[in-house]
Amino acid sequence: MNPLFLILRAAHCRSTHHFFAIDALPLVQTDAGQRLARVLLRHHDRYLRGAKDPDTRFRDFQNHVVHVTDGYWGGAPRVAHLWYDKLQNHLRAGRYSDAAHAAGVLSHYFTDPMMPLHTQQCEREKVLHRPIEWSVTRSYESILTVWRDDPARTVFNLSNNIGWLGEAILHGAKFANRSYFPLLDTYDLERGRAHPPDGLGLVAQRALSELFGLAITGWARVLERAARDAESAMGQPIAKASLSASTALAVIRTPARAWLKRIENRIEQDAVGRLISEFRRTGTLQKNLPADVDIVHRVIDVYRTEMASRESRRARRLAAKKIQAAAIQAANETNEIVVATTSEADLEPSHQDYPATIPFVPRSVDTPVTHQPVNDRCRLSRQDPLVNAPSIGPKTAQRFASVGIHTVGEFLDESAAKMAAEMLTYWITTETVTQWQWQAKLMCEIPELLARECQMLAGAQYNSASAVAVCKAGELHQEVAQFAMTSSGRRYLRGADAPKLSDVRRWIADSAEAISSARSAA
Known part of the structure; x- marks a missing residue:
């Protein structure tokens, strides 16, 4: 020794x-x-x-x-x-x-x-x-x-x-x-x-x-x-x-x-x-x-509060979108058009969660379908290697490959919580994987959609062409612009300008076209 x-x-x-x-x-x-x-x-x-x-x-x-x-x-x-x-x-x-x-x-x-x-x-x-x-x-x-x-x-x-x-x-x-x-x-x-x-x-x-x-x-x-x-x-x-x-x-x-x-x-x-x-x-x-115990307890309490608040906001926004989609479908079936109540305030228990209706006006976009549209103009397909998906670089793709996820289709079909647990990394959470799945799904469904545009839409809590197709351009543009101002949005933009209203109109039109094509093919 x-x-x-x-x-x-x-x-x-x-x-x-x-x-x-x-x-x-x-x-x-x-x-x-x-x-x-x-x-x-x-x-x-x-x-x-x-x-x-x-x-x-x-x-x-x-x-x-x-x-x-x-x-x-x-x-x-x-x-x-x-x-x-x-x-x-x-x-x-x-x-x-x-x-x-x-x-x-x-x-x-x-x-x-x-x-x-x-x-x-x-x-x-x-x-x-x-x-x-x-x-x-x-x-x-x-x-x-x-x-x-x-x-x-x-x-x-x-x-x-x-x-x-x-x-x-x-x-x-x-x-x-x-x-x-x-x-x-x-x-x-x-x-x-x-x-x-x-x-x-x-x-x-x-x-x-x-x-x-x-x-x-x-x-x-x-x-x-x-x-x-x-x-x-x-x-x-x-x-x-x-x-x-x-x-x-x-x-x-x-x-x-x-x-x-x-x-x-x-x-x-x-x-x-x-x-x-x-x-x-x-x-x-x-x-x-002890200072070390006090600091850790304080910081984790803040973290838990933020996570609970984030989950609550996400749940309210998803509930709002479900209400809007259901109201639109009901309106089309009963010859009425819907002015959906989708603000967070409308989801509070003290407010009525029913949409107001006005006399029927013909709509140019068909009722959204639930199956995934397939379009040759889409920049991503389910057969593509996962590294081609938005936000998935070579290192991250290698991590997913180590748990048996190699293609975009396999990534979309697997549970986000299961994949996040198998990653064994503190920075790849269920929420993060869910966002990546939404981005990949949007890129598979909406023609010509860029990776940055997928990230903006997913960040604004949109996860499918069906959800985008029924939006009003002004409202969707406002939601995307709000996300673009966050730290995550700025990181995705990498110094580029936030999407313009004309970009949002193109997304909506392309989503509607993809859904219509998918219904015709079906």
Whole structure:
């Protein structure tokens, strides 16, 4: 065992994140990975500092989590990819001290979501989060021993897909989330206050030992991949690092680091004591609520509120369109034309949801049909590869191919929720996949419709030629213009002008023509 490794473990590692970062190094197996591991030992001070910076400097606590039960909400995968790129840039430039710091930061974002308390939230956790983490820190060696003594070995394989790092984090979080409630349910707060390791029962220690193995082994595999990618890009091996000076410096710093470790332990012990005292006294936490827990709870509450509001608006708009379509069909059958009530106000319980009618005037557009029109002038067909669909680039198409979705037809026929779940990415949600399906369906149905125009229509909550064909040009133009002003609309436009009224009239006419042609063919 390398003497520097032993010194760092004995005196320099002051937190679970420090231990994860150091304990992964002996598990690195490839030659390139071992060269990188020596670099990290050589620059151990910056490596260990980086492992704690997300908590102490950046304090971006919403990026330390992956909430599995909230659709994999959390910024850990995204930020991890950013720091992996920084690590690669520093290694390729020969800036090994900066590379060590980037690797330490990355280790934090990689391993945090593999701890149960970072995979979900509940009210009990506000009280128990800090005491449990304190007990885990003080029990690190005993939990690690349980893992090492287990005859079963941890295997952590990284995929070769684009976004492999985020995938690894999401899979780790999914596995860790199984232990979320068992950890909360079995933690003994009173015993943990008196002696932190006693707060964790056998069930909790066993579950945590598996997750320790997952985090440490996974981080070793990431270091191997990082070293391979860097050496492949450079066309030469990472320079061999000498550890003599670093070992001597670590020895010199040992008394100071040991003293700092004792001080931090005492500070954390006092903080946990104050937290428990406030909870006993008031039944809640305000003054002593940990900042990381408070921030994550506040941000996720905002996220949930926004999602609920968005779903409510979507439901109202879809209901309005159904009312309008049903009214138009009824009007045509009874020789009446409809002035449909489609504003959000008309959908409130205090308003009547029935359309007003006026004497019949002949209409130039037939009643919409429900089957999908087929037109040779459409820019997309169900037989096309999925990469041809709007918003689906090569990387995203590759993700869908990995779950058996290769063509536009297969994409349109599959459940959006099922595909989003199989993606295992926090940024591809059911809502996102639904929007992409609407865009593809519109492009398959409306002749000559451009990808950007499909995105505008879908963003305005239109999902078929039938829905577009019955619209009034002025109203549809207003809805599309409103969406074009949103951040999503501006992103789709990429600096182009919003659709004009003449464009909207063309969409309506082409939709009506496609529907008429489809009915004739049927």
